[in-house]
Amino acid sequence: MGLFFVIAVVLSFVIAVYIGCRLLAIFNYSQSGYFSSLPKKIFWVVIILASLSFILTRIFAKPDDYWFPLLSNYIFSFVLCLFFTCILFDIFFVLRYAFTRQRLKPKRKIKMAYLVIAIGMFAIGLHSASSPRTIIYDITIDKPALVKDLRIVQLSDIHVSETTSPESIKELVNKVNSLNADFIFITGDTLDMALFPYLEKGLPAILATLKSTYGTIVIFGNHEHYGTRLVTEKNTLDDITKAFEDSNMLVLRDQVKYYPELGISLIGRDDYVVPQLGRTRLELNDLITQVDTAKPVLLLDHQPRFLPEAARAGVDVMYSGHTHAGQVFPMNLLVEMMYDNAWGQYMIGNHFTSIVSSGYGLWGPPIRLLTQAEIVVTDIHFQQ
Numbered sequence: 001m002g003l004f005f006v007i008a009v010v011l012s013f014v015i016a017v018y019i020g021c022r023l024l025a026i027f028n029y030s031q032s033g034y035f036s037s038l039p040k041k042i043f044w045v046v047i048i049l050a051s052l053s054f055i056l057t058r059i060f061a062k063p064d065d066y067w068f069p070l071l072s073n074y075i076f077s078f079v080l081c082l083f084f085t086c087i088l089f090d091i092f093f094v095l096r097y098a099f100t101r102q103r104l105k106p107k108r109k110i111k112m113a114y115l116v117i118a119i120g121m122f123a124i125g126l127h128s129a130s131s132p133r134t135i136i137y138d139i140t141i142d143k144p145a146l147v148k149d150l151r152i153v154q155l156s157d158i159h160v161s162e163t164t165s166p167e168s169i170k171e172l173v174n175k176v177n178s179l180n181a182d183f184i185f186i187t188g189d190t191l192d193m194a195l196f197p198y199l200e201k202g203l204p205a206i207l208a209t210l211k212s213t214y215g216t217i218v219i220f221g222n223h224e225h226y227g228t229r230l231v232t233e234k235n236t237l238d239d240i241t242k243a244f245e246d247s248n249m250l251v252l253r254d255q256v257k258y259y260p261e262l263g264i265s266l267i268g269r270d271d272y273v274v275p276q277l278g279r280t281r282l283e284l285n286d287l288i289t290q291v292d293t294a295k296p297v298l299l300l301d302h303q304p305r306f307l308p309e310a311a312r313a314g315v316d317v318m319y320s321g322h323t324h325a326g327q328v329f330p331m332n333l334l335v336e337m338m339y340d341n342a343w344g345q346y347m348i349g350n351h352f353t354s355i356v357s358s359g360y361g362l363w364g365p366p367i368r369l370l371t372q373a374e375i376v377v378t379d380i381h382f383q384q
Contacts, residue, residue, distance in 0.1 A: 008055055015083050016051035020044055022086040026114055050079050054364055061162070064196060070163045077365040078122050080328060084369070085118040125328075125367025130168075132360055132373035134179070137345050138381075139353050141316045143296045145382035146263035152298075153181035153212070154376040156321025157359030159223065161192035164361075166201045172360060172375075173209055179377055181212040186249065187321045187357065188221025188271060188302030194231040195240050208248040214259065217266060218249040221302040221322060222273040223363075229277065252300065254282040256290040265291035267315070269301040288313045296382060304356045307340050311352035317380065318354045325358035325371040332371055343371075 020043070049056075057072040089110075097103060153176055160169075176184060191198055198204070210216050224240055241251050250257065252268020259266070267287050274281040284299075284306070291297050293314030301310075304320035325343035326332025335342040339356075346354040357376045362368070 005055070009052070012051045012055060013048070015079065016044075016048045019051070019079065019082050019086055020047040022090070023047075023082075026086075026089065027111055050075050053079070064162060064200070066162050069161070073163065073364065073366050077125060077367045078118070080365060080367070080369075081118045081121040081125065084121060084329070085114060088117065089114060121369070122367065125365075125369050128368035128372045129362055129366055130373070132172075132175070132375055134175070134375045134377060135344075135357075136377045136379065137353075137355060138379050139317060140381045141296050142351065142383050143294065143316065144263065144384070145296050146261060148382060148384060150182045150262070150264075150380045150382075151180060152183050152185055152319075152378040152380060153179050154185045154187060154319055154321075154355065154357055154378065155360050156187040156302075156357040156376075157189040157221070157324060157361050157363070158186070159189055159192040159359075159361035159363055160198045160201075160203060161194075162197045163366075164192075164197060164201065164203075166203065166206060169201075169203055169206050173206060175375060177209075177211045179375070181377075183214050184210055184212045184216040185300055185319050186216065186218040187300050187319050188219050189223040189321065189359075189361075189363075190218060190221070190244070191224050191227055191240065192361075192363065193223060193227040195227065195235045195243055196231070198243055204243055204246040208246070210248070214262070216247075216249045217257070217268060217300065218244050218247075218251055219268045219300045219302060220251075220253060220271050222271050225271055225273055225277055225279075254287065256287060258291065264296040264298065267291065267297065267299045269299065272301075272303045272305055284309060284313055284315075288315070296380075304339050304341050304354060307346070307352070307354050308348060310354075311348040315352060317378070318352070319357075319378075320354065321357045321359050323356060323358070324363065324368075325356075327358075327362065327368055327371055328365060329370040 053072040054076040057069045061069045155172070155176070228235055228237055244251050252266065253270045255268055257266045269284070269287070270281050272281070297315050299310055299315045299318040301318060301320055303322045307318065310318050323335045323339060323342045326335045332342070340346060341354045341356050343356050343358050355376060355378060358371055358374050360373055360375060
């Protein structure tokens with residue numbers, strides 16, 4: 001966490017300096033009226049604080065704060081949009097000079113275009129984050145089961161925090177209930193950090209109204225575990241488990257559940273981060289011995305790691321989240337380098353499928369750029 005904090009602070013300052021310098025150049029501080037009445041010291045303080053707003057929220061916000069993290073996250077989101085807009089304009093300026101040898105002066109049209117693009121990017125980011133799409137995958141498992149088909153609805157990375165509105169969770173429940181699920185899988189990071197907002201906003205009762213034939217299965221992600229270290233009061237793993245059970249969910253933490261009426265097994269793994277926190281995470285091979293791999297095996301594992309291992313073990317479909325598909329460009333390029341499957345459907349041979357959701361919620365800035373929030377539906381067909 002210490003190294004991550006130092007890197008985040010350094011990057012925030014780099015972003016602040018870059019944005020500040022470009023704004024002063026584009027809006028021509030010394031000649032125009034845009035910033036001429038604003039002392040440069042105040043201008044730089046505002047830019048630096050805005051760039052550090054996300055970090056300041058993580059340091060100073062309390063579990064029951066609302067306006068401070070909400071405003072800070074929106075401010076930081078707009079800073080990111082300013083940053084990307086500056087990059088676009090610099091690329092445009094360089095290309096124009098390369099082809100025409102003419103330097104582009106910051107005229108009124110350029111200034112207006114800059115503002116329109118930055119605000120438009122911010123609006124698109126908000127829309128992509130708040131308008132989840134439904135993705136449907138069709139999978140055939142070449143193993144016999146006692147049913148012909150199953151429909152799985154997957155949710156991931158809801159990240160309930162102090163800024164989550166109960167109305168948005170009700171909307172989520174309504175969308176899921178309209179999909180006629182046999183199972184609902186929630187693959188980790190249901191909480192952003194603390195359990196308090198989940199309880200305070202009455203979400204156990206709301207999520208308990210999720211409807212499916214065989215129930216809702218939930219696993220823990222890294223944020224549930226991080227939260228037990230950073231928020232110690234009434235935020236133990238047992239507290240979180242009870243809250244999920246009060247939401248009418250079956251919690252699987254390194255556990256197996258066999259459904260004799262279906263002839264399938266579910267494996268729910270605890271998160272990859274567990275050993276780093278001094279806790280025990282069972283190996284997949286220890287869990288797979290508890291199931292009959294001649295029958296369909298579905299695995300829920302928050303982070304999409306070790307896919308070949310799961311394929312060799314006899315898992316048929318592995319459900320994950322965690323990546324947010326990058327959430328904000330260029331993070332999508334980074335997660336694609338980190339994982340065999342950073343988002344979507346990925347197959348190994350004809351016997352193993354990895355499904356990775358981009359997530360329903362958000363971590364940090366409340367925007368998505370070149371990614372979109374989603375609900376994942378998998379229609380699984382079995383050998384008859």
